Structures are given as structure tokens and as C-alpha cells.
Amino acid sequence: xxxxxxxxxxxxxxxxxxxxxxxxxxxxxxxxxxxxxxxxxxxxxxxxxxxxxxxxxxxxxxxxxxxxxxxxxxxxxxxxxxxxxxxxxxxxxxxxxxxxxxxxxxxxxxxxxxxxxxxxxxxxxxxxxxxxxxxxxxxxxxxxxxxxxxxxxxxxxxxxxxxxxxxxxxxxxxxxxxxxxxxxxxxxxxxx
Amino acid sequence: xxxxxxxxxxxxxxxxxxxxxxxxxxxxxxxxxxxxxxxxxxxxxxxxxxxxxxxxxxxxxxxxxxxxxxxxxxxxxxxxxxxxxxxxxxxxxxxxxxxxxxxxxxxxxxxxxxxxxxxxxxxxxxxxxxxxxxxxxxxxxxxxxxxxxxxxxxxxxxxxxxxxxxxxxxxxxxxxxxxxxxxxxxxxxxxxxxxxxxxxxxxxxxxxxxxxxxxxxxxxxxxxxxxxxxxxxxxxxxxxxxxxxxxxxxxxxxxxxxxxxxxxxxxxxxxxxxxxxxxxxxxxxxxxxxxxxxxxxxxxxxxxxxxxxxxxxxxxxxxxxxxxxxxxxxxxxxxxxxxxxxxxxxxxxxxxxxxxxxxxxxxxxxxxxxxxxxxxxxxxxxxxxxxxxx
Amino acid sequence: xxxxxxxxxxxxxxxxxxxxxxxxxxxxxxxxxxxxxxxxxxxxxxxxxxxxxxxxxxxxxxxxxxxxxxxxxxxxxxxxxxxxxxxxxxxxxxxxxxxxxxxxxxxxxxxxxxxxxxxxxxxxxxxxxxxxxxxxxxxxxxxxxxxxxxxxxxxxxxxxxxxxxxxxxxxxxxxxxxxxxxxxxxxxxxxxxxxxxxxxxxxxxxxxxxxxxxxxxxxxxxxxxxxxxxxxxxxxxxxxxxxxxxxxxxxxxxxx
Numbered sequence: 001x002x003x004x005x006x007x008x009x010x011x012x013x014x015x016x017x018x019x020x021x022x023x024x025x026x027x028x029x030x031x032x033x034x035x036x037x038x039x040x041x042x043x044x045x046x047x048x049x050x051x052x053x054x055x056x057x058x059x060x061x062x063x064x065x066x067x068x069x070x071x072x073x074x075x076x077x078x079x080x081x082x083x084x085x086x087x088x089x090x091x092x093x094x095x096x097x098x099x100x101x102x103x104x105x106x107x108x109x110x111x112x113x114x115x116x117x118x119x120x121x122x123x124x125x126x127x128x129x130x131x132x133x134x135x136x137x138x139x140x141x142x143x144x145x146x147x148x149x150x151x152x153x154x155x156x157x158x159x160x161x162x163x164x165x166x167x168x169x170x171x172x173x174x175x176x177x178x179x180x181x182x183x184x185x186x187x188x189x190x191x192x
Numbered sequence: 193x194x195x196x197x198x199x200x201x202x203x204x205x206x207x208x209x210x211x212x213x214x215x216x217x218x219x220x221x222x223x224x225x226x227x228x229x230x231x232x233x234x235x236x237x238x239x240x241x242x243x244x245x246x247x248x249x250x251x252x253x254x255x256x257x258x259x260x261x262x263x264x265x266x267x268x269x270x271x272x273x274x275x276x277x278x279x280x281x282x283x284x285x286x287x288x289x290x291x292x293x294x295x296x297x298x299x300x301x302x303x304x305x306x307x308x309x310x311x312x313x314x315x316x317x318x319x320x321x322x323x324x325x326x327x328x329x330x331x332x333x334x335x336x337x338x339x340x341x342x343x344x345x346x347x348x349x350x351x352x353x354x355x356x357x358x359x360x361x362x363x364x365x366x367x368x369x370x371x372x373x374x375x376x377x378x379x380x381x382x383x384x385x386x387x388x389x390x391x392x393x394x395x396x397x398x399x400x401x402x403x404x405x406x407x408x409x410x411x412x413x414x415x416x417x418x419x420x421x422x423x424x425x426x427x428x429x430x431x432x433x434x435x436x437x438x439x440x441x442x443x444x445x446x447x448x449x450x451x452x453x454x455x456x457x458x459x460x461x462x463x464x465x466x467x468x469x470x471x472x473x474x475x476x477x478x479x480x481x482x483x484x485x486x487x488x489x490x491x492x493x494x495x496x497x498x499x500x501x502x503x504x505x506x507x508x509x510x511x512x513x514x515x516x517x518x519x520x521x522x523x524x525x526x527x528x529x530x531x532x533x534x535x536x537x538x539x540x541x542x543x544x545x546x547x548x549x550x551x552x553x554x555x556x557x558x559x560x561x562x563x564x565x566x567x568x569x570x571x572x573x574x575x576x577x578x579x580x581x582x
Numbered sequence: 583x584x585x586x587x588x589x590x591x592x593x594x595x596x597x598x599x600x601x602x603x604x605x606x607x608x609x610x611x612x613x614x615x616x617x618x619x620x621x622x623x624x625x626x627x628x629x630x631x632x633x634x635x636x637x638x639x640x641x642x643x644x645x646x647x648x649x650x651x652x653x654x655x656x657x658x659x660x661x662x663x664x665x666x667x668x669x670x671x672x673x674x675x676x677x678x679x680x681x682x683x684x685x686x687x688x689x690x691x692x693x694x695x696x697x698x699x700x701x702x703x704x705x706x707x708x709x710x711x712x713x714x715x716x717x718x719x720x721x722x723x724x725x726x727x728x729x730x731x732x733x734x735x736x737x738x739x740x741x742x743x744x745x746x747x748x749x750x751x752x753x754x755x756x757x758x759x760x761x762x763x764x765x766x767x768x769x770x771x772x773x774x775x776x777x778x779x780x781x782x783x784x785x786x787x788x789x790x791x792x793x794x795x796x797x798x799x800x801x802x803x804x805x806x807x808x809x810x811x812x813x814x815x816x817x818x819x820x821x822x823x824x825x826x827x828x829x830x831x832x833x834x835x836x837x838x
Binding site for chain 3: 022023060061062128129130132133134135137140142144145147148149150153154155157158161162163164165166169
């Protein structure tokens with residue numbers, strides 16, 4: 001089955017679902033259609049895509065994308081790649097956990113790294129980072145902390161715990177506080 | 193054994209019996225001798241029976257994907273070694289295959305054979321070590337591991353000879369391998385392959401019929417085939433549940449279509465099946481190795497007509513596009529998803545780690561069994577934290 | 583590293599002469615240190631790749647038992663030595679510091695591998711601690727990625743030399759007011775609070791790596807996302823069938 005045939009096959013059985021071929025994959029235009037499509041593909045007698053291999057989040061700067069790789073345990077010749085695109089600010093995607101248990105940890109990882117909100121996920125928490133971590137570190141605009149310099153929180157913490165802090169660290173922290181971010185010039189980057 | 197557990201008690205509503213019963217919440221890990229690294233399980237116990245189990249991971253999350261998106265394609269190769277640090281060769285193979293798919297590179301035959309030989313040797317190393325550790329978890333403290341590591345060292349000698357490093361091989365390149373195998377090294381491999389069955393027989397005599405092993409493993413941690421498929425379980429764990437799915441057969445990648453080998457399947461999907469499937473898989477790997485060592489012929493070990501972009505790997509810029517490459521790593525399906533934006537660094541680099549996803553069913557397998565069984569079940573999943581947390 | 587051995591009052595030549603006659607002369611210090619260095623109990627504590635080499639060192643081929651350090655204890659209360667074998671992530675740091683605090687005096691620390699020394703290959707990550715010496719004092723640094731088992735044995739011998747050089751009359755663990763428990767950092771919104779413990783570690787005067795190479799983690803380096811919707815550029819490289827090379831007496835080639 002070619003990609004076009006699969007597209008027509010799905011659209012025949014699920015009227016109203018809009019699909020668009022992107023390279024070797026199908027883009028589900030409305031993310032809310034995703035569970036319907038996946039459920040159909042899983043139960044369909046021809047394709048039998050009953051094995052969800054991988055769930056991946058991708059940051060495309062203007063939008064976020066979730067990529068699903070589906071394979072079949074019975075019919076071993078065909079595989080399909082699905083994708084949905086969501087808004088960066090409000091990335092709501094329906095969860096696939098009710099259909100595939102295997103999506104559980106991978107969706108949690110996508111939430112942790114990119115901030116996807118998987119609606120219907122039974123236990124959407126951070127999985128690799130700790131609870132209380134702020135930001136989505138795999139997004140292209142995530143700014144890491146500078147681990148060489150103590151800032152004011154650190155100084156306060158250290159003083160509270162009875163650790164002596166040298167004067168220069170305190171001064172440095174104060175200057176950071178007043179002078180805004182410890183902005184290193186980002187253009188100075190050299191080829192590694 | 194459980195030195196590092198903190199115990200919380202709380203009184204639960206007394207049931208019909210009128211007796212006050214309590215559940216215990218036990219933290220196993222992250223520093224625990226049987227968690228295979230820095231994995232943590234939060235287990236709620238009723239007496240000694242597991243009521244619920246929550247895996248907590250991320251203690252070895254070292255930002256593999258983020259770093260890979262900021263360095264060149266070939267610079268990611270040594271990082272893949274450190275994913276699943278028992279099986280650097282298979283990881284290399286998966287990453288090389290993905291990029292070759294992206295850049296449409298043809299690989300010469302000899303390189304494919306070398307890759308197959310290396311990844312099957314890796315499978316031997318992995319399976320033999322995991323069985324050693326599994327027995328360690330059962331309480332056979334360290335002796336089986338000593339056996340296993342004796343054999344592992346022999347294979348590591350080969351890895352060191354061909355790549356220069358024992359564990360972190362960094363041996364494969366896009367379009368082939370780093371350097372050729374000499375006849376001496378092939379002879380060394382042949383000797384290992386010839387000697388290995390004797391070791392397997394010895395190991396099996398000690399274990400397969402062993403009463404303690406049978407009692408601790410049989411009918412423990414049963415994973416039904418349906419759940420296994422639904423939860424995307426792969427590798428020996430899936431096959432122990434009786435599902436015939438091996439990517440070496442399904443995708444027929446590399447030159448696996450030229451070898452005759454069987455896929456061992458389990459019946460019940462309990463811990464014993466998972467152990468025994470690994471034993472049988474090692475025998476099949478030896479079959480593949482024997483055939484590969486017979487069929488391998490002299491020739492180029494690097495693609496002779498590589499695209500210009502591969503000549504200078506630091507300046508390698510594949511065309512805009514995406515690729516998903518997967519191999520049957522010893523732990524299951526290891527996949528790499530990569531999106532290229534035409535520059536030197538990948539736009540997106542994702543690892544589909546088998547042992548991470550295999551942990552999905554840990555709770556389902558452990559509920560209803562004793563705490564000590566939970567440790568054995570975890571051992572039979574075969575996790576490596578470098579890959580779980582990446 | 584050169585450790586000065588404890589000086590004995592008795593001449594070495596005389597000692598060996600007496601030893602031939604079956605008379606052993608020693609000092610209390612020597613006896614004390616001999617006992618300590620010959621039975622170091624490391625903690626069974628592995629973090630990442632290096633832990634596998636640590637296990638390999640304990641196995642038959644390298645046999646750490648020759649140096650009296652084969653008894654890996656799972657509890658920090660029973661261990662003399664913590665081998666930080668692998669990458670210490672920020673999430674794991676509080677546990678590592680706590681484990682070190684729980685060890686009984688005298689306690690030693692070996693960092694095994696590049697990651698635990700400085701962050702190693704993962705130094706630029708958002709979750710990697712750039713060296714455990716930011717929070718606990720380290721006795722022996724052991725570079726390598728991973729260090730070979732021989733290197734670990736060498737590191738252990740170096741530690742033994744250090745133990746030999748200590749004098750129990752001046753040993754800190756017999757002094758009053760010893761404080762060898764270090765503040766356990768908290769997990770904050772972006773990383774650890776504090777980022778390092780200034781009592782244990784101070785930032786380097788000059789950051790050679792940063793000056794010379796910069797960090798590869800630069801935000802905003804890429805401003806244009808790849809457009810996968812656009813059809814792939816087919817005729818990028820004119821690729822007609824590559825001509826069969828003559829030396830290619832082919833075994834049946836695989837179907838693409």
C-alpha cells in the first residue's frame with residue numbers, strides 16, 4: 001500500500017478527517033482527530049497497525065509537532081508515520097494512552113521536554129526532570145543557568161545553612177541582581 | 193538488603209475483619225544494589241505483597257538529545273556508545289543506519305558483515321551479563337556475575353583490538369566502519385565463537401534445572417502477549433511472551449536476510465521464559481556469527497563512492513528531511529528519529545530507547561507478587577539506566 | 583602525587599636485618615595505616631558506565647581483592663570509600679552528598695571517570711553537574727571515559743599511599759569539632775540551589791574551556807526551522823545508477 005492509498009483508505013472510513021501527506025508521513029490536520037485515526041488503524045483488518053513504536057516531540061519554532069511511528073505485529077510489511085501540529089503556547093494533544101499503553105512514558109517525556117499537554121493521560125507528570133522544574137529544556141529557546149556563578153537565591157540558601165560565603169560571591173550576586181541577567185554575548189560562539 | 197529505604201506508615205481504614213491493617217510505602221533506590229544503576233521504585237506494600245509500584249527515573253538524565261542537537265552528526269557517534277553502555281556496537285549501528293538512510297549512502301558488503309559480527313558479539317555480551325545480574329538479584333551473590341564477566345572479557349578483548357576501547361567502541365562510521373578487521377582478529381572471534389557453546393552448556397547446566405531458579409522465576413511476573421504488544425514492549429521480553437517479532441527478520445536490515453536463524457519464543461511470559469529466551473538467543477547469535485564468519489569476504493570496509501558530504505565528516509550536511517532507523521538491539525527495538533534542516537547539526541534527534549519503554553509494564557507485572565519478586569522482575573526486564581534516562 | 587611517608591625512627595636497613603631474624607619492628611602509626619589501607623571497603627554505588635568497569639575490576643580478571651578492597655558494601659554506614667563511578671546529574675546530586683555524609687569517618691572519595699570530575703562529555707547539559715567536587719571533597723581524581731580497570735587499581739593504590747601518609751595523632755577524625763558533613767543542595771526551578779558549595783570548591787580563575795572553545799549550547803543559533811512540507815529537492819545530486827565497479831564480483835545485492 002502506498003501512502004496515497006492509505007490516505008484514501010482512512011478518509012473513506014473516517015469521513016471528516018483531514019489528512020495531508022508530508023514527506024513519507026501523514027499529517028492529521030486537526031489534533032482532535034488523532035485518537036479516531038489511530039484507533040481505526042489499530043483495528044483495521046488491512047493495516048493492523050497495532051504497535052506504537054515511538055512518540056516524539058519536535059520544536060519547529062513556530063509550532064510544536066508530535067510524531068508517531070506505527071508498526072504492525074501481524075502484517076509485517078507496512079509502517080506508518082503520523083504527525084500532529086499544535087500551537088506553541090497552548091500545545092494540547094489528545095493522549096494515546098487509552099489506546100496504547102506504550103505511549104504512557106513517552107508522552108510524559110514529551111511533556112517534560114517540550115511541554116505538550118496530553119489530554120486524557122492518566123498521570124501526566126515530569127518523568128526525567130524533577131517536579132518543580134521550570135521550563136521545557138528541549139525547546140529551542142530554553143536558556144540554561146550559568147553554573148559557574150552563584151546568584152542571590154544561592155547566597156541566601158548558603159547563609160541559611162550556615163555555610164560561609166566569600167565577599168566576592170555576594171558582590172557578584174548583587175551585581176547580577178542589579179545588572180539584570182548575566183548575559184554572555186552569544187555571538188562569540190566559535191566552531192567547536 | 194534494603195539499606196536505603198525510608199518507611200512511611202499510615203493506618204488504613206479497617207476492613208470487614210475489623211483488624212487494623214497498614215500499608216507500607218517503601219522507596220527502593222536510587223542507591224540500591226539491585227536497581228541496576230540509579231533507578232528508583234516507590235512501592236506500596238500490604239504485608240509483603242506489592243499493591244502499587246511507581247517507577248521514578250531521571251537520575252541519570254544527561255541530556256543526550258540536547259547535546260546531539262548542538263553537535264555534528266558524526267560527533268554524536270561516541271555519545272551513542274554511552275546510551276546503553278553494554279552494547280555500544282548496536283547503538284552505533286542504529287545511529288549509522290539512520291543517517292545513512294537520511295543521506296542515502298550505500299554500504300559495502302564487508303562493512304555490513306563486520307557490523308553484523310560486532311552487533312551479535314554485543315548481544316552475547318549483553319545477554320550473558322544480564323543473566324548474571326538476574327541471578328545476583330535472586331541472591332546468588334556475585335558468583336554468576338563472575339562467570340558472565342569472564343566470558344565478557346574475552347569479547348571485550350576483540351572490541352579493544354578493533355576499536356581501541358573496551359566499552360565505548362565508537363567503531364562504526366557513516367558508510368562503513370572505522371577500520372578493517374585483520375585476519376588475526378577474525379581468528380580471535382572464531383575462537384570465541386567456537387568456545388562459547390561450551391560455556392553456555394555449563395551455564396545452563398547450573399541454572400536451567402536449578403530448583404531455586406525455577407521456584408523464583410517460574411510463574412512470576414507474567415506478561416500476557418496482548419498487554420506486551422499494547423505497551424510497545426520489544427526485544428527478548430516481547431518474545432518471551434510468545435510474540436514472534438524480531439526486527440532482524442521483519443526489516444531484514446543489513447545482511448540479516450542471508451543468514452539462517454530462528455527466533456526463540458517463550459510460552460508464558462514469566463521471568464523464567466525471559467531468562468531462557470535470552471539463553472536461546474545466544475545460541476542463535478552463535479549460528480549467525482558462524483555463518484557471517486564463513487561468508488565474509490575481503491573488500492572495502494568503507495563506502496568507496498561516498499557522497500562528497502561524507503568525505504569530511506565534520507562538514508557533513510545531509511539534505512533536509514527526516515529518517516527513523518531502528519535495529520534489534522539486545523534489549524529491544526532501538527530507534528533513532530532524526531530531522532535534518534540541511535545544516536551540520538541535526539534539528540531534532542530522538543532516541544527510542546527500548547529499556548525505557550519496557551519499564552511501562554513493570555507495575556502491571558509486579559502487582560500481587562512479593563517485594564523480593566519485584567526485584568527479580570525488574571532484573572528480568574534488563575534495564576540500563578544510561579538508556580532509560582538518556 | 584607525592585605523599586610523604588610517615589618517618590620512622592628506626593633505620594630501614596636495621597629493620598630488614600631484624601626481620602630476617604623474625605623480629606618485626608614497627609610503629610603504631612604504620613600498623614594502624616597498614617590495617618586501614620589493606621582493608622578498604624568501597625561502597626557498592628554505581629551511577630553510569632564507569633560502574634560497569636568498576637564491576638569488571640571486582641571480577642576475576644582484574645581482581646580488586648588483591649588490594650584488599652573487594653568487599654563492596656551497599657550501605658554507606660559500612661563503607662570507607664565512595665567511588666563516584668559515572669555521571670552525577672543534578673537530580674542525583676543531593677543523594678550523592680547525603681550518602682557521603684552518612685559514611686563513617688575516616689572516609690575517602692575517588693571520582694572515577696571524566697563525568698564525575700568535570701561533567702566530561704556531558705558537561706554542557708542542563709542536568710549535568712560539572713564535577714562532584716563542587717559539593718564534597720575528593721581524594722583521588724581518576725580520568726578516563728571510562729577508566730580501564732587497571733586505572734581504578736592505580737587510583738586505589740594512590741589512595742593507599744595517601745592513607746599511609748596520614749598520622750593518627752593528627753588525623754582529623756580524632757580531633758574535636760570535626761565537620762565533615764556537607765550541605766545537601768536543593769532542587770530548584772532551573773538547577774541546583776546552590777550551584778556549588780563555596781566551602782569546598784571555588785570557580786576557576788580562568789575558564790580555559792570557555793575561552794578557547796565556547797559552549798556549543800547557544801540559543802538562537804538556528805533561526806529557521808526545516809520545512810518538511812516542501813517537496814524534497816530531487817535533482818540535488820544527479821544520481822544516475824552508479825556504474826558497476828569492475829572489482830565488484832557481487833554476491834546477490836540486497837533489494838533496496
